[in-house]
């Protein structure tokens with residue numbers, strides 16, 4: 001147990017840093033422009049993705065989910081006697097990174113610690129956040145040769161192999177199995193299919209600079225979750241990893257198999273029961289609501305499968321408590337203390353300060369953009 005009244009010093013604020021999403025139909029196109037600026041995503045894909053959002057009235061669930069996570073973090077911090085304001089900001093929608101820095105300044109924060117809503121390390125889940133933060137500070141005239149000249153930022157390590165994240169996923173998968181059973185499925189014969197966001201092969205290759213690649217991080221956590229689920233349920237659990245939400249030109253290779261292709265292939269081999277666990281996402285945002293709940297579920301139904309989609313970690317207590325543990329761990333590291341970094345699985349704790357060329361967008365191609373919380377720009 002972490003003691004009550006734990007110390008978050010030297011930090012005076014927690015920066016909850018997320019992707020952002022549209023709140024209404026008029027937001028969709030400007031949001032997509034923000035996401036795709038300079039990324040070479042074909043117009044056809046953008047129109048398709050726009051339709052996913054319009055199908056939900058133009059509103060992504062992600063902002064409300066982040067507000068719920070913020071409230072849960074505030075409650076957990078208060079419960080542990082940690083007096084630390086939580087400021088929320090997004091890369092691609094309001095409140096933007098710049099708005100969050102304004103808010104941190106208004107609160108008088110001098111040293112904030114960033115918590116990104118992505119559990120894995122790759123360009124999309126790590127460096128892109130650190131670049132956006134650096135560029136935001138640069139535009140504000142607050143980026144010096146060693147980092148920020150205004151509010152200083154550190155980042156909490158990628159937390160895919162932290163016990164809190166894993167425990168919350170195990171609970172969600174067990175609930176998924178119970179639902180499969182309730183709808184007449186055969187849990188002991190089911191396949192557990194973990195799902196995450198596909199990324200280009202070259203982004204996957206670049207992610208090895210941080211240690212295990214993005215895909216390897218998923219495989220490591222999947223093995224642990226499946227093992228715990230098997231132990232809890234008392235039967236063997238066969239599992240696989242699949243991907244969703246690929247974009248980019250069709251000629252560019254991305255991580256495979258796509259969840260729909262995997263379901264089709266396995267159905268052909270006689271598989272009837274599936275539990276899909278979206279371990280790549282921390283909440284049920286649009287990728288989950290559309291790519292899994294709408295598209296993959298339709299595929300499974302057409303194939304005559306008995307499928308359920310397990311929950312995401314969201315605001316599950318084990319996840320939220322784990323995030324606060326990670327925050328306190330990062331604070332102890334910042335204070336120069338020797339800390340034991342809790343992990344599960346075979347991989348070590350991810351580094352808290354990134355390598356200079358960690359998680360580039362494309363393997364071997366320097367980004368040309370500064371990134372905070374790395375060895376060159378420490379804060």
Ligand SMILES: CC1=C(CCC(=O)O)c2cc3nc(cc4[nH]c(cc5[nH]c(cc1n2)c(C)c5CCC(=O)O)c(CCC(=O)O)c4C)C(CCC(=O)O)=C3C
Nearest residue numbers: 019021039049060062117118124125197199247285286287
């Ligand atoms: C690894 C990863 C995560 C998980 C980690 C994390 O959570 O950060 C993630 C999350 C998210 N991705 C999201 C939305 C989008 N991602 C896009 C495009 C892309 N994502 C990529 C990767 C990831 N993305 C990549 C390699 C691209 C190609 C362009 C590029 O290289 O950047 C596009 C453009 C259109 C399209 O191509 O789909 C959109 C609209 C939303 C918001 C959902 C909502 O609104 O509820 C969230 C949480």
Ligand SMILES: [Fe+2]
Nearest residue numbers: 126127358359
């Ligand atoms: Fe990184």
